[in-house]
Amino acid sequence: MTITAEVHLRSSLLPLVSVAELEQANEVQCPHVLGLDQGLQMFVVEIDSNQPLSEEDLLALDEVIEATELGNARGKEVFKLTAVLRESVAEAFEDTPDAGLVDAIRITTEGWYEQKVFKDYPAFKTFQTSCEEQDISVEILSITQDSSPSEESAPYGLTERQYEALSLALSRGYYEQPRQTTARELADELDISQPSLSDLLNRAERQLISATVGPQTRLEVLSQ
Structure with a gap:
């Protein structure tokens, strides 16, 4: 039994919320995330901006330690960013291995919007509990059972x-x-x-x- 859930994660500690807060950014989407060692995570982000963003703009953010411009796709600027995860966020992510990202993460000033697939309801509950234990609010927008x-x-x-x-x-x-x-x-x-x-x-x-x-x-x- 597979569970697909669309959730809104709220926390000021979530990575790259600071990118969405930039004046130039209208919309930020993250189609790819890769976990790295020592509390680091690599993100590929697509940024719809009202004026060009530079690597220097992104490196000025406290959490971003590496920024590489990859070009443009679908009218958006694409960057590869390496960010330092807060310890609580890293623990929440590490405790939820039985989940996979279905679509790009939509990052806003209010947090992350994700659609994730879980192997079953207990796996989803583990994800929800792990996030909330680290003060990451989980609002369920929709949840479906793909096979009974x-x-x-x-x-x-x-x-x-x-x-x-x-x-x-x-x-x-x-x-x-x-x-x-x-x-x-x-x-x-x-x-x-x-x-x-x-x-x-x-x-x-x-x-x-x-x-x-x-x-x-x-x-x-x-x-x-």
Whole structure:
């Protein structure tokens, strides 16, 4: 089961937000990122600017230590930049290996807009948790399941639909305190009524409890 999520990452510590803050820059996109050693990262960026940018303009930014102009593409100036990552950002990125970039990162003064693919919902949740632990806010703009598991592959005896509902509820923060979404919003995403969503989650929760701490487990505890 593959998950594709479009997210907005917010943090003043994210690399190259300073580029978007330049007066000359109208739009900044990053189609390629390469991790380097010693807290460095290499970015290829396309900058739509209202006046020409130079390597010196970019090297004047605190985080940029190398800047090479590559030319123009699709009417934008293209640069290869090497930037120093803040320690917290480096840790957040290092903790999320099971994700891949689908499209270019759009960098604005408000952070990064990314579309990423994850191998499953737990991998997405790891990404979200890792970012938020480092004070990088993760706003979910959209999330889709590219292929659903069959009933035979769904764990703990869950049906495909139960697994889908539980996974969506978990990814949206339904089980967090305070809740980050409502049953109504989850129902709308699954295109079902709110009572149907509540019934689906209740059945799924009962199945999980039965499969993990069912009657046999209770009898073993009472017999001790």
